[in-house]
Amino acid sequence: MAVGAGSALLLCFIPMPYGRYSSRRFGWLLPARPAWALQELPSLLVPLGLAACGGAVAAARPNRVLLGCFLLHYVHRALIFPLLIREGKPTPFFTFVLALLFCVFNGYLQGRSLTTYATYPPGWLGDSRFITGFLGWLIGMAINIHSDHILRNLRKPGETGYKIPRGGMFEYVSGANFFGEILEWFGFALACCTIESLAFALCTLFILGSRARQHHKWYLEKFEDYPKDRKIVIPFLY
Ligand code: NDP
Numbered sequence: 086m087a088v089g090a091g092s093a094l095l096l097c098f099i100p101m102p103y104g105r106y107s108s109r110r111f112g113w114l115l116p117a118r119p120a121w122a123l124q125e126l127p128s129l130l131v132p133l134g135l136a137a138c139g140g141a142v143a144a145a146r147p148n149r150v151l152l153g154c155f156l157l158h159y160v161h162r163a164l165i166f167p168l169l170i171r172e173g174k175p176t177p178f179f180t181f182v183l184a185l186l187f188c189v190f191n192g193y194l195q196g197r198s199l200t201t202y203a204t205y206p207p208g209w210l211g212d213s214r215f216i217t218g219f220l221g222w223l224i225g226m227a228i229n230i231h232s233d234h235i236l237r238n239l240r241k242p243g244e245t246g247y248k249i250p251r252g253g254m255f256e257y258v259s260g261a262n263f264f265g266e267i268l269e270w271f272g273f274a275l276a277c278c279t280i281e282s283l284a285f286a287l288c289t290l291f292i293l294g295s296r297a298r299q300h301h302k303w304y305l306e307k308f309e310d311y312p313k314d315r316k317i318v319i320p321f322l323y
C-alpha cells in the first residue's frame with residue numbers, strides 16, 4: 086500500500102516513463118513486447134511454484150478458484166497481451182526493472198496468501214461477497230481487455246501516432262483500460278477478503294489512477310476536439 090501511495094505521490098511530478106512518456110533518461114530502451122512479457126512473467130510463475138508446493142490451504146476449493154483468477158489474468162498479461170501490441174513505444178530499462186520487481190513481490194504476496202494463509206468457511210463460493218467480487222473481477226477483466234483492444238486498433242499497421250479512442254467505456258472515461266483493471270482487482274479483493282489482495286487493489290488504483298490522469302491531461306492538450314464531458318478513470322465521478 087505504501088509503495089502504491091508513494092508512487093502516486095511521485096507520479097504527480099513525473100509521468101510514468103513508458104509508452105507515450107518513454108524516454109532515454111530512464112535507461113536503455115527495450116522493445117515493448119519482450120519487456121512486457123518478461124516483466125509480467127513472475128506474477129504467473131511465482132504463484133504457480135507456490136501452488137505446486139502448497140499444502141491443505143492451497144488445495145481448498147475457494148483458494149484454487151481465487152488463485153486461478155489471478156493466474157488467468159497473468160496468462161493474458163504475460164503471454165497474450167505482449168504478442169498483440171502494435172508498434173508500442175520501447176520501455177526504458179528503469180521502468181522494466183521496477184515493473185519486474187513489482188511482479189515478483191506481488192506474485193509472491195498473492196500466491197503465498199492464497200496457498201498458505203487464507204482460509205474460508207464452508208460455502209464461501211456461494212457467499213455474496215465472493216459472488217459480487219467474482220463478478221467485479223470478471224467484468225473488470227472484460228472491460229480491460231476490450232478497452233486495450235480498442236486502443237490497439239486505433240493504429241493501422243506501421244503507424245505509431247495517437248488518436249482519440251472511441252467506443253466502449255472510452256465514451257465515459259479516458260482511462261477505460263485502467264478502469265477495467267482497477268475494477269478487476271477490487272472485485273478480486275472482495276472475493277478474497279484478504280489484506281494482501283486489498284493492498285494490490287489499492288496499489289493498482291494509485292498507480293493506474295495517476296496514469297489515467299496524465300493521459301487525460303495529455304489528450305486535452307493534444308486534441309482540441311477531445312470530448313470535454315469524458316471523466317478521467319471512474320465513470321460519472323472522476
Ligand atoms: P496505455 O493505454 O498507455 O497503452 C496501451 C497500448 O495502446 C500501447 O500499446 C499504446 O501505444 C496504445 N495506445 C494507447 N493510447 C493510444 C491512442 N490514443 N492511440 C493509439 N494507440 C494508443 O496502457 P499501458 O501501456 O499503461 O498499460 C497496458 C495494460 O497494462 C493496461 O491494460 C493496464 O491496465 C495494464 N497495467 C496494469 C498495471 C497494474 O498496476 N496492475 C500497471 C501498468 C499497466 P504506445 O505504447 O505507443 O503508447
